[in-house]
Amino acid sequence: MNQERVPRRSITGVIRSFFALNSSMIALLAMVVLVGMGEKMAERFLPLYLMAVGGTTWAVGSLNGMDNLLSALYSFPGGYLSDLLGYKKALIVFNLVAMVGYVIVILVPTWWAVLIGAVFFISWTAISLPAIMSLVSKAVPKDKRTMGVSLHSLTRRIPMALGPLVGGALIQVFGRIKGVRISFGVALLLGAVAIVLEVFFIEEDPDAGKKDRAVHLRDSIRFITPDLRNLLISDILIRFAEQIPYAFVVLWVVDRNGITPLQFGVLTTIEMVTAMLVYIPIAILADRNSKKPFVLTTFVFFTAFPIVLYFSRSFPALCGAFVLRGLKEYGEPTRKALIMDLAPENAKASTFGTYYLLRDLIVSVAAFGAAWLWNRGPGVNFFTAAAFGAAGTIYFAVFGRDLKSAV
Structure with a gap:
């Protein structure tokens, strides 16, 4: 008797389905690795570079303040352009902008050139994130959205782990100034390769060119619901x-505690590997259970890190502190997925950009004031940061609403 045979799915098909992978997602993840690798080879060491080319701690604080301020100012335009042009064309434009910044730092080795170049390259993550989240929300099924965001977050950590390791080795061999400039040269090359991937492998945004108009800022602000507002307030405090301590961590580790740049790269790798190990298990649990506990646990880790860092004065102790720093990514994809779930279907990128505009605009005040706290002592800086973290957690x-009930 003939029996109809039920075809079995290939292992590749099962993996693609489980991780919500398709051609656009695969190209996106490859692009994130390439651009991130170039960026992170130099970004973590910019405070050391600034000091080496004649800058002061105020220049370091200004760089971090600019990072937050520009992240805020670029978030909404990033979402606006993504909604207007479609995520594919927007990502190409954003990569070209970052490459302009790399060229400035390569050609002009001064502290003020870093601040000018930062206007272009420091913007990439903030300005591109709304487009990336829009791509993820359209490229994967809704019930896999947390998985899609988590996969992006996990992939981002690959260059964040390897980039500082390579950058630290270049500084160890060529010195702080030449090593950082070489890193930016590599970043320029990898950015060009990423643009090729975007052109040929990311599918066009199905909604590109179909909108009568892009959503304006006043419209997007109205999309910040009470649930999002509560999350936003706590997120700002966190x-x-x-x-507050971000830009000064490398100074604390390298200059205050005698750790080499290469060892700092190892510490960053430990941080990112820790984050990568928790992303997928948490994504699975967050899709099936209440989400508030995951975000709350993340906030606890954010609060604890500056305290633990202050008491870590040796390389083994610092390894433990950076494991804790990696665990602060515990619930980040869940928080991002919630923003996309609550945003209107035709304006997800704009709403996401508006959320980050409001958050980072306020947080930039703390970043600019961080140098003042650092100059009064690392302990003042670190414990002030922890106090804000405790307030946000409480x-x-x-x-905070149970995130599962809000989805």
């Missing part, structure tokens, strides 16, 4: 905890 514990 980012104070992150950004606020979310009391007022």
Whole structure:
């Protein structure tokens, strides 16, 4: 008797389905690795580079403040252009902008050239994130959205882990000035390769050119619901905890505690590998269970890191501190997925950009003030950061909505 045979799915098909992979997602992840690798080879060491070319701690603080301020100012235009042009064309434009910044730093080895170049290259993550989130929301099924965001977050950590390792080795061999400039040269080359991937492998945005008009800022602000507002307030306080010590971590580790740039690269790798190990398990659990506990746990890790860092004075102790720093990514994809779920279908990128505009605009105040705190002592800087983290954690514990019920 003939029996109809049921075809079995290939292992590749099962993997692609489980991780919500398709041609656009695969090209996106490859692009993230290439651009991120070039960026992170130099970004973590820019405070050291600034000091080496004649800058002061105020220049370091200004760079970090610019990072947050420009992230805020570029977030909404990034979402606006993504909605207007479509995510594919927008990503190409954003990569070209970053490459202009790399060229400035390569050609002009001064501290003020870094600040000018940063206007272009420091913007890439912030200006491109709304387009990336829009691509993810359209390229994967809704019930796989947290997985898609988590996969992007995990992939971002590959260059964040390897980039500082390679950058630290270049500084070890060629010195702080030449090593950083070589890193930016590599970043320029990798950015060009990423544009080729975007042109040939990312599918066109199905909604590109179909909108009568892009969503304006006043419209997007109305899309910030009470649930998003509570998340935004707690997120702002937590980012104070992150950004107040951020630019000075490398100075604390290398200049205050005698750790080499290469060892700092190893510490960054430990941080990113830790983050990568928790992304997929948490994505699976977050899609099936209440999401608030995952975000709340993330906020606890943000709060604890500056305290632990202050008491870490040796390489083994610092390894433990950077494991903790990696764990702060525990619930980040869940938070990003919630923003996309609550945003209107035809304006996800704009709403996401508006959220980050409001958040980073306020947080930039803390980043600019971080140098003042650092000059009064690392302990003042670190413990002030922890106090803001504690406030954000308590606020979310009391007022934050269970994320599962909001989706």
